[in-house]
Structures are given as C-alpha cells and as structure tokens.
Amino acid sequence: MEFKINNDYFNKAISEVSKAVSSRTTLPILTGIKITADTEGLTLIGSNSDIVIERNLPSSSDGENMLEVFKKGSVVISAKYLSEITKKLPGDIYLKANENQSVVIQSDEIVTKLNGLNAEEYPSLPEVHLSNNYKMNSDDLIDMIKQTVFAASKSETRPVLTGVNFSIEESVLTCVATNSNRLALKKYQVETNLSGSFIVPGSSLIEFMRLFASYTTEIDIYATETNIVFKSNTISLYSRLIEGVYPNVSGLIPEQSSTVITLDTIQLLKGIDRASLFASEWRNNNISLQVTDQSRIKIYSKASEMGQIEETQYIKNISGDAELNITLDGNFMMDALKAIKEDEVKLCFNGSMRPILVLPVRNDFQLQLISPVRSY
Amino acid sequence: MEFKINNDYFNKAISEVSKAVSSRTTLPILTGIKITADTEGLTLIGSNSDIVIERNLPSSSDGENMLEVFKKGSVVISAKYLSEITKKLPGDIYLKANENQSVVIQSDEIVTKLNGLNAEEYPSLPEVHLSNNYKMNSDDLIDMIKQTVFAASKSETRPVLTGVNFSIEESVLTCVATNSNRLALKKYQVETNLSGSFIVPGSSLIEFMRLFASYTTEIDIYATETNIVFKSNTISLYSRLIEGVYPNVSGLIPEQSSTVITLDTIQLLKGIDRASLFASEWRNNNISLQVTDQSRIKIYSKASEMGQIEETQYIKNISGDAELNITLDGNFMMDALKAIKEDEVKLCFNGSMRPILVLPVRNDFQLQLISPVRSY
Numbered sequence: 001m002e003f004k005i006n007n008d009y010f011n012k013a014i015s016e017v018s019k020a021v022s023s024r025t026t027l028p029i030l031t032g033i034k035i036t037a038d039t040e041g042l043t044l045i046g047s048n049s050d051i052v053i054e055r056n057l058p059s060s061s062d063g064e065n066m067l068e069v070f071k072k073g074s075v076v077i078s079a080k081y082l083s084e085i086t087k088k089l090p091g092d093i094y095l096k097a098n099e100n101q102s103v104v105i106q107s108d109e110i111v112t113k114l115n116g117l118n119a120e121e122y123p124s125l126p127e128v129h130l131s132n133n134y135k136m137n138s139d140d141l142i143d144m145i146k147q148t149v150f151a152a153s154k155s156e157t158r159p160v161l162t163g164v165n166f167s168i169e170e171s172v173l174t175c176v177a178t179n180s181n182r183l184a185l186k187k188y189q190v191e192t193n194l195s196g197s198f199i200v201p202g203s204s205l206i207e208f209m210r211l212f213a214s215y216t217t218e219i220d221i222y223a224t225e226t227n228i229v230f231k232s233n234t235i236s237l238y239s240r241l242i243e244g245v246y247p248n249v250s251g252l253i254p255e256q257s258s259t260v261i262t263l264d265t266i267q268l269l270k271g272i273d274r275a276s277l278f279a280s281e282w283r284n285n286n287i288s289l290q291v292t293d294q295s296r297i298k299i300y301s302k303a304s305e306m307g308q309i310e311e312t313q314y315i316k317n318i319s320g321d322a323e324l325n326i327t328l329d330g331n332f333m334m335d336a337l338k339a340i341k342e343d344e345v346k347l348c349f350n351g352s353m354r355p356i357l358v359l360p361v362r363n364d365f366q367l368q369l370i371s372p373v374r375s376y
Numbered sequence: 377m378e379f380k381i382n383n384d385y386f387n388k389a390i391s392e393v394s395k396a397v398s399s400r401t402t403l404p405i406l407t408g409i410k411i412t413a414d415t416e417g418l419t420l421i422g423s424n425s426d427i428v429i430e431r432n433l434p435s436s437s438d439g440e441n442m443l444e445v446f447k448k449g450s451v452v453i454s455a456k457y458l459s460e461i462t463k464k465l466p467g468d469i470y471l472k473a474n475e476n477q478s479v480v481i482q483s484d485e486i487v488t489k490l491n492g493l494n495a496e497e498y499p500s501l502p503e504v505h506l507s508n509n510y511k512m513n514s515d516d517l518i519d520m521i522k523q524t525v526f527a528a529s530k531s532e533t534r535p536v537l538t539g540v541n542f543s544i545e546e547s548v549l550t551c552v553a554t555n556s557n558r559l560a561l562k563k564y565q566v567e568t569n570l571s572g573s574f575i576v577p578g579s580s581l582i583e584f585m586r587l588f589a590s591y592t593t594e595i596d597i598y599a600t601e602t603n604i605v606f607k608s609n610t611i612s613l614y615s616r617l618i619e620g621v622y623p624n625v626s627g628l629i630p631e632q633s634s635t636v637i638t639l640d641t642i643q644l645l646k647g648i649d650r651a652s653l654f655a656s657e658w659r660n661n662n663i664s665l666q667v668t669d670q671s672r673i674k675i676y677s678k679a680s681e682m683g684q685i686e687e688t689q690y691i692k693n694i695s696g697d698a699e700l701n702i703t704l705d706g707n708f709m710m711d712a713l714k715a716i717k718e719d720e721v722k723l724c725f726n727g728s729m730r731p732i733l734v735l736p737v738r739n740d741f742q743l744q745l746i747s748p749v750r751s752y
Contacts, residue, residue: 081653081682088650110650114683274464274486277457307490
C-alpha cells in the first residue's frame, strides 16, 4: 500500500474514526485504525465492542485533488500514534506499508516508522441488508437524539433503559428514553412503509451526535436484529442494539391534568438553576414549586444548615386548580427545559404526588415526564 | 453590615479571592470569604494555609459608582455558595448581615438567605513591614515567574526545591528554580538597596500569575522572615515562604562549552514535540540529538516495539566539535524552549554526559540547564 494525502483531509478522518477506538481493549488489533487504499480512495475503520465508524475518503473533495493512491492494499496502524504524529506533520503526508506491515510515514524531512498489524486479522463489519432502510436528515436525527437521550438511565440494572427506543409505526418514528423517574419522548414524520422497534445504546447515539455535528447530510438508517447503521455518503456509524423488550410507556402519560400553567422557558430554567444552589447538600437536587394564586409561582429550596433561596415568577396562563406545592429533582427539570426549543413551556400537574408533564406550547410531537420527589 | 453593589464588580472580586479558598480544609471558617464594609468600600479576603488574597473594592471604579455602603460591618460567607449564587443573579446585588451572622442576598425578586460565620473568628493577616520593599511591574514579574517556575521540583523530598529562589544583590533580582535534573534562571534589574534571598512556593507564584494575568500594574514586594506580599492598589497576595537554605547553583553553570550550536527556537520545539511520539513508552521522554556535520542536527527517538521517528534540521551556526550524540528528556527541552522568547536559541554542549546549557541568543539575563539521560 502506498499513497500521498493532504494533511488536513487525512487528519480530520483519523480523528473521526478514532472516536470509536479505545486504548483499553483486550484485542490489540482494535487499538488500531484499519486503512484500505484502492482505486476509489481510502477507507478508514475504527471500532470497539459497541460501535464501528467507517470513513470513506474519495481521491478528490470539493473539486480539489486530495489523495493519490500509488499502490492498493491495507494495514492496521495504532490509532494513538497515527493521530499524534499526523497532527504534527507540516505538509502532505506520504504513507507506505510493505508486506510485513512495516509502515513509513513521511512529510518533508520527517520520517516515522511504525510497526503495523495485519489487516486480515481485523474483524469484519456487521452485515446489514441494504433494503430495509429509511432516510432522515442528520440535523433532524440529532435533534431527536438530543431531546431524548439525556433521559436514559445511567445504571446498568435494567440494560434496556440505558438505550433510546426507536419505534416506527404508520410513518411516524418515535424515540423514547426513561430512567423510571423521568421520561422524554419525541416523534418525527418519516417516509417509510417499515414498522418495528429497536433499542439503541445511549452512548452510541451520543457518538452519532458528535460525529455528525459538523455535517448536514442525508442519513440512511438500516437495522437488523442485532445492529443499526447510520450511513451518509462518506461516513457510516454501526452500533449494536440492546436486546430485550422496552417497557410500554404509553400508559404512563396522563390524559388529564388538574393544573396546567404556562411559563417562560428560559426564565424558568434560570430560576431552577439558581434554586439548585444547595444541590450538593441533597441526594437529589430538591427544588419546590408552589402555586399560590392565579398569577405567580414560587421556586424555592431549603438546606437547613446552609440557608434557603426563593424567587417568584409570573404565570403567563393557568387553568385548573390554582393551589399546588410539589418537590422535584431540579436537574431533571433543567434537562427537560433545555430540550425545549420554544419560548413558552406548559407544566401539567395532577397534585403533588403524580408526575409532571412538561410540554412545548405549540408542538405536540414532544413530551417529557418528571416524577416528584417526596419532600419531608 | 449592609450594602448594594454592581453585579459584575462584585463577581469578579469574589472569583479572585475564591482562588485562595479551598473547600477541603479542616478549619470551617477558611471555606468562607471575609467581607468587610466600611466608608472606603469593601474588602474581601480568601485564604488557605499557603496564601491569602485580599481584594479592595472602592465605592467607584473608572468614575462609575459601583457600591453604596449603608452600614459598616463584616461577616464570613461560604465562598462556594456566595460565588455560585451571585453569578446567577440578574441585577445589582443587595447584601445585608445582622449580628447573628444571618445573611440576606437579594436581586430583583430573588431572595437568598445564608448562614454566615463570625468575622472575628477569621485569622488575621500576616504582619509585614511596609518599609522593606521594592517595586516591579506585574508583567515583568509574571515573565520572571513563567520563565523559571516550571523547573521547580514537584516532589516534596527536598521542600526547598519546590519553590523559586528570589535573591537580590546589587540591584539585580535573580530567580532560580531546579529539580536537580534541570534548572531555569532569570535575572532582572530592580531599583533597590536591599539584598537577601527567600524561597517562594511554586504554587503561590502560579496563583500570582493567574491573579495578575488580566492586570498590568505596579507591584510592591515586601518580604519578612516567613512571608512575602505582592501588593497592587487593589489586590494583595500574601504567601508563606519555604524555610531552608537554597542550594548554591552558580557552580553548576559551565563556563566553557565544547560545542555551541544555534537553531530556530520554534522549529526545534516542533521537532522535539514530534519526536516525543513514543514518550508514553519511556519513564522519561527520551529524545536523542545527533550532530553529524557542520550543517545539520538529527532529532530522533526509538521505541523498539512501536517504531521510530527521526528528522533533520539545519544548524544556523556552530562552533567547536561538530560530532555529538546526546539523549535528554524531551519534556524538559520543550519546557525550556517555551520559556525562550527569541527566534533563535543557543545550545551549548560539553559532550554527551554533561548538562546542556540552553540560552536565548541575545539575552544574557536568562539561562537554562538540562541534564542528559543515560541512553542504553
């Protein structure tokens, strides 16, 4: 294998696939990046036990010639050393690997020799059927993930809850995540005849957001029994799926509410943030909300040793019972409010012991639930 | 105590004195900031066992009225809660403390109550004689610290080496730091009749640099047997001194060299950085320099398992023996080069077993020494 490549072009791709590479793996080959050169360009692959990132580098990009392949072939090179050294090279990079996996990387007067690994030992990619797919814009998919994934569980006690459940029915994709104490749900209209559901690890979705943050592109989504692939023209992210049955959450969402109030989203977020002053004193970050009349809500928090903080905010709209006192985890409420893009937010209560429904005022494709905390 | 103060003005001062406050202290009073209000303005004090930061806030700043004191007094308030809450308050801050150290902090509709501590229990500041002083510009002092402190020892085995030795003789201030394997020395002309020396903890000097990074001001330096004070108009930093006798380093500096070469500072730094690729494979970051002829130096590093890297750079000037091979710690060399502000650097060798002298080409007020590593 032998090629010459533009420095920045190579570096960006290395840093993208490196995101899938962990230095702590029992399989030495997985600490490397698999580079394959052929007539079409280069392919870089990095992977761990959860995800695989594949990056295609065509010979030219934006009409500019970026890469010249002199000799086809493939090799696996330590991701750590490859990314460290190529970042520090001043100009175009010339890379050559011989049959013994001995790699030479050269730029100007700088010559690096690295011992590579045999590409044939690199695990092959999961197989997917390229028919069962639907398309989404990467920005829309990032939005869906951003508005749900934070609510997934961080604890492995119930593995299915560490993922986001994707389900498709009648051309609507629904993403749901919950840790049993809070829930986030977001819907999106897609063009497909498919139906079904699968649970994607939260960590894979966070990697997806990072990887596609700087691209706006069409994504093809393919799923099998065990894997999902998010595929654009030049980048593919493969992830394992979580086995198991996702709980049916539709029964949890209250259909009626005894109190519904509308507040300014940003003001409420700032108020909850301020009231979180004593968060470190509690196991949960206990914040209380008190509606005392038709026009004002009090946000407060007490830590007897330290002190207390309280403020009042104006209610924009209220219906139902104007008397309420409820305590909740301020961090859950802040996460929920950050996921809402509208200026105004609707909080729907059913007394102080039942979950709070948090909704954007004008968008019925998104909802969140937060269980109250028993306050003593 | 009762006052009203501009939000940003108060916040900046709180964040400055907070730098001296540690949340991990056995003395609860030291987790707080001491606030004193009198007719001249506010004084904020934060401290730990090593340093004290005192900040004076006059009633007006840059001709603008920033502060109104309604009632004199003083109180100690948790640095953590004070800085967290004041950062999040929307407008001017009104603060009131009664005789029971109960503190109310208010801004718009937001009311925080904190339990303060008795200011009389706060330890008093170290005493200094305001006569024995000399003056320096803060930028010059920061330069001196930046160019020496990195060479101080991180290990407490010889406490004096964890500090920077300040010595004054015949109107020249000399700062020296060494960890026995490398040494940095910088001189500066000051106007004073004083002479003597003292060892300032490296950590205090790093705090000094952070604190004065955004100010260019005249600093008065006072030292006693046990303490040093760096004092500007509005901020003072007190530090303990390290007891003990600093080693005499003048004998370590070679007077003659068998090889002297001049190189481009930035190019050399980049070359050493690249050659540090295998640093994690070594206990030291072993880099070798090889002069083979009058015009070129080879920079290289080998890690038998992983590979090797080498490059050549052009020598701008050479005198003495043009044959040399020496191995050194690349991190020490990079630190040394970063401390040199000139385009060109002079490396003076006395064979492969003696320390390398690193000098800026045109400034004889700065020098550095690096011991070679025995290479196998």
